[in-house]
Amino acid sequence: MPFVRVIIGLILLSSCATKIRVPLNRMMAPETVGGEMNPEFELSMQQQLDGKVDISQNEPYPITFEPQSAMGYFMGLSLFESLDFTWQHTASAPSMFGFKWQFIGNSLSQTPAGHSMALAGSFGGNEHEIDGNPKVEFTASATDFSLIHGYWFSSFWQIYESVSFASYRYDGELSGSTSGDFVESGKLMTAALGTSLYAKPYRLKGEVAYTQADWSASGKDSYLSFALGLGFVF
Secondary structure (H helix, E strand, O other): OHHHHHHHHHHHHHHOOOOOEEEOOOOOOOOOOOOOOOEEEEEEEEEEEEEEEOOOOOOOEOEEEEEEEEEEEEEEEEEEOOEEEEEEEEOOOOOEEEEEEEEEOOOOOOOOOEEEEEEEEEEEEEEEEEOOOOEEEEEEEEEEEEEEEEEEOOOOEEEEEEEEEEEEEEEEEEEOOOOEEEEEEEEEEEEEEEEEEEEOOEEEEEEEEEEEEEEOOOEEEEEEEEEEEEEEEO
């Protein structure tokens, strides 16, 4: 299937460029695609945290994070009417693989109406090297769980909101002009409000999200983020 080959290519390409980055927006509405083996794909411009190792501090060095805009990708592949396999990625962050289970409302293969609600979970992580002086080597692991609710005012206009809990951990080592270890873990709570316009096969989304983060080394912080996305339901 050409669509699946394109997705696999994007996964392999994006997995080769991992940096210390954490997504802030989810861009996930509650509806599954519906049916069996039907795909949904979305491109978005959203925000993420870009992490830099702070070598001015004592070892193990903390990571400081700054928000920046990035291209995001989302793919849903229906396994059953109410269950999707999902893949999420923002530029240079770990790819996240998981599921979305819709337990209230119609899927996108039916006529959306009224309330929709779903649970979603995803998992990711890998090892990576960033060349330079100093050279950075690290392992990353991540989990993300969301409760998502939406309401369709008509068959083409929806408002949705979500509450998400994510955890990230980075273990790494510097070598070269500066050497030593760095360790950073964080727990992030995100509340998001979004809207979507749907006219199959197109789906246009906008989202605003507020995130509170608690990092083990660099402390607590909060972020306000915005995103726009265009999806295709096949």
